Amino acid sequence: MAERIQIHPVTRVEGHAKISIYVDDAGEVTSAQFHVTEFRGFEKLCEGRPFHEMPGLMSRICGICPISHILASSKAGDMLLGVEIPRAAAKQRRLVNHAQILQSHALSFFHLSAPDLFLGMDAPPSKRNIFGMLEGDADFVRRGIRLRQFGQRIIELVGGKKIHPAWGAPGGVLQAIGAAERDEIRSSIPEAIESLHEALGRLKRVLDSFAVEIEHLGNFPTLFLGTVSPEGELEYYDGLIRIGDAEGNIVADGLDPLRYASYLGEASEEWSFMKLPHYKPLGYPGGLYRVGPLARLNIAKSAGTPLANREMTEFKQRGKGAVCQSFHYHLARLIEMLHAVESIEQLADDPDLMREHVRAQAGQNRHHGVGSCEAPRGTLFHDYEVDDHGLIRRANLLIATSQNNLAMNQTVEQAARYFVSSRAIQEGMLNRVEAGIRCFDPCLSCSTHAFGQASFIIEIRNAAGDLLQQITR
Amino acid sequence: MAYQSLRDSDAQIENFNRANTVNLPRQTHLSAVLRLAQIGSIMGSGGLIVMDETSCMVDVARFFMEFCMDESCGKCIPCRAGTVQMHDILRRITTGEANEDDLEMLKTLSDLLRETSLCGLGQTAPNPVISTLKYFPQEYEAHIHEKRCPAGHCHMTAAGQEVAS
Amino acid sequence: MNVNTLQIDRKMVTGREGDAIFAVAWEHGIHIPRLCHIGGLSDVGACRLCMVEIEGQKRLQASCLTPIQEGMVVRTDTPRLRQHRKLIVELLLAERNHICSVCVADGACELQSLAAALGIDHVRFRYRFPTLPVDTSHERFGLDHNRCILCTRCVRVCDEIEGAHTWDVCGRGANSLIISDLGEPWGESESCTSCGKCVQVCPTGALFDKGKTIAEMRRDRGFLKYIVTARKEKQWIG
Structure with missing residues (x-):
């Protein structure tokens, strides 16, 4: 007898989505899909616009990681101009990128995932949120909020405002920064490092109690993709692409991000507006790979900063070869935040940062430009073709979250098979399916350009595709 | 050709002002029958359009607005952009997609165009709207509230039906 | 040169005969909105934003094209105009x-x-x-x-x-x-x-x-004033 339950909407993810869980006649889960149901279409609406506008226009895709879009877009613009940007501009871009990774990861960890981690997956939903956290340990939550504030403040000090700053441009950035700004950034670093040490300690202490989740929320072998520096260290702004496998081997190295289309394919399915990128040599869907904090830590040999290095060495011991448990995205995120704060400190001490010359001037010299950088959620590519007069003829965006699409689908399926039984649906079971998605910190508005009504729906279907239960919240 | 005397048609004017309808004796001099300014009209190029109850007054207003929109030179903003918006509202009334706010905006825009347009085209563009609103308000209300065209002229679209429900 | 005295927004102001209401108002710190007018170019009265009420006249007037008159009473910021x-x-x-x-x-x-x-x-x-x-x-x-x-x-x-x-x-x-x-x-x-x-x-x-x-776009309009002034004063001749 078909029955229907609704959970609507899902909490603590950025954007809107739906999950379908297929159930056989015996009530066992056979498969699951993660649908992104809406569409925004930035690739289309920028056609006919001058490429100089792209950093500002593309940053409007997202209010959480506008900096990533500004950077990838500006870098594509640099390529269209055919210039090397001034050192100060490159340093500013690096600084602000680290600041954004810090604030975005802080949001994901403290605001969105900490309630699951520190209050428990089965805590009552009314308490399982940042306000419930505040009741328990206000100081810890405040530290998280201040970490995010620190990242946002750097963006504001350098770019002029926290969200969507008019700052990046093809050829560099719009303004130089002064000593007062730099000193303010420096002054907040000790507190940030202290907060991160505390968060890392706390997370590591509770990890043992999540053994089942670590085992069954997105734990499977995949490839990992990210940017590394020439030395093979963590790199977020400008480097070459490395692809590693689950055993920790390097599958491909030194790939030019500009030629991403030669090794990354983009499939699409009618059940989702989110593209399904895959590693071309292994085809679709076999070329499944993960990006973001977990992937970056897996492929880089070291962090390149002392404190993060120590944590990273310890982290790598959690896997045989690569760390394949998606649950460890949380830990990876904290380590990346530590690395970001250390990098911010290094950049603040760099005399190049404050040079006055921040923009290279040139006319258009190319018709095709690609820009890439590491966004908080993974590798981001912006690819523009322009006409003789610099108007966008075609744009293609390859967004971090969409590169995790195949892995998120597999995570949902794995979590549903283990935790969900169609006979007795409990809230905590479904929260674990959601938590599987939360590991990836997906930013759905970025990846699909979706708009419209917020909804998160879990559907349970039988073999014939009939809806048994629908859970909306 | 002998025109009837002015005196003969005074009664007709009264009749018109009372009932908005007039039965014209043959060969009546028009200016004798209709004191145009008095009833809010102008002679223009000398044309006269005769309509009966099968003409939808909203659609008539829309038709004249379309004419003004097409003829606007585009120099001043109230006429260039205002006629476009007024035409859009009138069109939506005839398809059943308009609401009470649109009717208010139609009146507001009429004032704007009359008072601020640069030349006579824009200043008089709202006249058909103002006149039909004055003499046939029930036709506007039927379109907006009942999604119905009393003259049986307008086709209400699916979008219009949605507004109604 | 004849000078006219008039009232704009309850303020007594003076201007040269033939000057537009708009110019006299701005000289006296009354900034009537405009988009088509720009100092130094001829006026076309196209935007209709500078329209003002003049006492004794039923119709609104575009202040950029209406010359001042002695004793005129002008209002530039009434609810109707706003x-x-x-x-x-x-x-x-x-x-x-x-x-x-x-x-x-x-x-x-x-x-x-x-x-x-x-x-x-x-x-x-x-x-x-x-x-x-x-x-x-x-x-x-x-x-x-x-x-x-x-x-x-x-x-x-x-x-x-x-x-x-x-x-x-x-x-x-x-x-x-x-x-x-x-x-x-x-x-x-x-x-x-x-x-x-x-x-x-x-x-x-x-x-x-x-x-x-x-x-990023910022504009510099200083050139208008010096070109127009230089032409009027024939500053480049002789």
Whole structure:
């Protein structure tokens, strides 16, 4: 007898989505899909616009990681101009990128995932949120909020405002920064490092109690993709692409991000507006790979900063070869935040940062430009073709979250098979399916350009595709 | 050709002002029958359009607005952009997609165009709207509230039906 | 030179005979809104934003084109005028694609600042979303019809100051478009001297320096005053 339950909407993810869980006649889960149901279409609406506008226009895709879009877009613009940007501009871009990774990861960890981690997956939903956290340990939550504030403040000090700053441009950035700004950034670093040490300690202490989740929320072998520096260290702004496998081997190295289309394919399915990128040599869907904090830590040999290095060495011991448990995205995120704060400190001490010359001037010299950088959620590519007069003829965006699409689908399926039984649906079971998605910190508005009504729906279907239960919240 | 005397048609004017309808004796001099300014009209190029109850007054207003929109030179903003918006509202009334706010905006825009347009085209563009609103308000209300065209002229679209429900 | 005394917004002011109400008001710190007027160019009275009420006259008058008269009583900021101005700016915002957040002139746009000053926080009209081209064929400048309000400042400055008359308006009504020469791409215009005066007088982001990104476009209009003054005073002769 078909029955229907609704959970609507899902909490603590950025954007809107739906999950379908297929159930056989015996009530066992056979498969699951993660649908992104809406569409925004930035690739289309920028056609006919001058490429100089792209950093500002593309940053409007997202209010959480506008900096990533500004950077990838500006870098594509640099390529269209055919210039090397001034050192100060490159340093500013690096600084602000680290600041954004810090604030975005802080949001994901403290605001969105900490309630699951520190209050428990089965805590009552009314308490399982940042306000419930505040009741328990206000100081810890405040530290998280201040970490995010620190990242946002750097963006504001350098770019002029926290969200969507008019700052990046093809050829560099719009303004130089002064000593007062730099000193303010420096002054907040000790507190940030202290907060991160505390968060890392706390997370590591509770990890043992999540053994089942670590085992069954997105734990499977995949490839990992990210940017590394020439030395093979963590790199977020400008480097070459490395692809590693689950055993920790390097599958491909030194790939030019500009030629991403030669090794990354983009499939699409009618059940989702989110593209399904895959590693071309292994085809679709076999070329499944993960990006973001977990992937970056897996492929880089070291962090390149002392404190993060120590944590990273310890982290790598959690896997045989690569760390394949998606649950460890949380830990990876904290380590990346530590690395970001250390990098911010290094950049603040760099005399190049404050040079006055921040923009290279040139006319258009190319018709095709690609820009890439590491966004908080993974590798981001912006690819523009322009006409003789610099108007966008075609744009293609390859967004971090969409590169995790195949892995998120597999995570949902794995979590549903283990935790969900169609006979007795409990809230905590479904929260674990959601938590599987939360590991990836997906930013759905970025990846699909979706708009419209917020909804998160879990559907349970039988073999014939009939809806048994629908859970909306 | 002998025109009837002015005196003969005074009664007709009264009749018109009372009932908005007039039965014209043959060969009546028009200016004798209709004191145009008095009833809010102008002679223009000398044309006269005769309509009966099968003409939808909203659609008539829309038709004249379309004419003004097409003829606007585009120099001043109230006429260039205002006629476009007024035409859009009138069109939506005839398809059943308009609401009470649109009717208010139609009146507001009429004032704007009359008072601020640069030349006579824009200043008089709202006249058909103002006149039909004055003499046939029930036709506007039927379109907006009942999604119905009393003259049986307008086709209400699916979008219009949605507004109604 | 005859001087007239009149009242503007309950303030007694004086101006030279023949001067426009608009100019006299601004000289006395009464800033009547405008988009088509710019000091140094002829007035066309197209935007209708500077309309004022004159005591004893039923009709509103465009203050940029109405000369002062002795004893005149003018009001520049009544509820009726404010309502009209708000509507006019809303009509402009709905007419083309004025998207401030991704516009080169964001933060230095007369349409944007006027909308803010009039308290426009939403537009009551349906946006028209026309499909309009961007002309970036010129080596140094660009023209984005999406941001154009057809004020014709570019047309006038090119004709009256530069003397090239590259710009003009084609089409009519809502289909009006600024064109260079007979509709050639700007980069192919034979009359354009690439002086850039049109770019400096544009009130919105319609004309811009090529290569400028969002919110980067800033304008310098100082040239208008010294060219116009030098011509009037014949400062270059002798």
